[in-house]
Amino acid sequence: MQAAVGVVLAAGMGTRVGADGNKAYLPLAGRSMVSWSVEAVARATTVTRTILVYRRGERALAAATIAAEVPHVEVELVEGGDTRHGSEENVLHHLAPDIQTGAVDVVLVHDAARPLATPAMMDTAVTTARDLGGAIPVLPASDVVAVDAQGRPSVPDGTLVRVQTPQAFRARPLLAAYLAATGGSFDGTDTASCVQNYTDVEVHVFPGASTNLKVTFAADVRLAERLLRDRISRADSR
Known part of the structure; x- marks a missing residue:
């Protein structure tokens, strides 16, 4: 029986948000x-295993946080790398035996810094990846302009989008992509960039959500807090 694994990346820092340490542990609502x-991730109906990638030296913090705050969720812990790409590489090595036997057919990757993504988004990503190869959520980037050598702005040609997570891919080509990148200078900005550089998998897009913000700066913390409290309030009123 094939299974999808959901991975949450929480091995980064919080310098831009103003956190003294790993921003993944900032309090929100x-x-x-x-x-x-x-x-x-764990509540998605398509996800059968959940993995948290923690920053080196923070295993005890990760385990204690999950046990205290989401005790009903069974979570595997994997140590992250020095970069996002390195963390993804580590978790794929952890999953490699199950990917190679076919026990795991899809891997979903989500940023801990996007706390407002919904289980429905996870399910869309997994289902699309299982059917078509790869899936990423996007939003139109209508506020982007191009500037020429003389500093003159213009609307860029084509359609620009902002890419979010969760991102999901068929597991075997995803593993092959990261094995191909091992030892090289490639350091992708997201999972899709490695897949697109090292495989011929078609990465399909699906609608993201404006509320699925990435907490990067101090103002994002306040906005995420408000949105989460609004969500809790709506749920309590049902």
């Missing part, structure tokens, strides 16, 4: 940001 992201 009564819980740490990472626990919201882990729960969203």
Whole structure:
């Protein structure tokens, strides 16, 4: 029986957001940001295993946070790398035996810093990847302009989008992409960039959500807090 694995990346820092340490553990609406992201992945009906990638030296913090805040969720812990790409490489090595036997057919990757993604987004990503190869959520980037050598702005040709997570891919080509990149200088900005550089898998897009913001700056923390509290309030009123 094939299974989809949901991975939450929480091995980064919080310098731009102003956090003294790993921003994944910033408090939001009564819980740490990472626990919201882990729960969203784990609640997806298509996800059968959930993995949290923690920063080196923070295993105890990761385990204690999950046990205290989402005790109903069973989570595997994998140590991250020095970069996002390195963290993804580590988790794929962890999953490699199950990917190679076919026990795992899809891997979904989500940023801990996107605590407002929904289980429905996870399910869309997994289902699309299982059917078509790869899936990423996007939003139109209508506020982007191009500037020429003389500093004159213009609307760029083509359609520009902002890419979000969760991103999901068939597991075997995803593993092959990261094995191909091992030892090289490639350091992708997201999972899709490695897949597109090292495989011929077609990465399909699906609608993202304006509320699925990435907590990067201090203002994002306040906005995410408000949106999460609004969500909790709506749920309590049903």
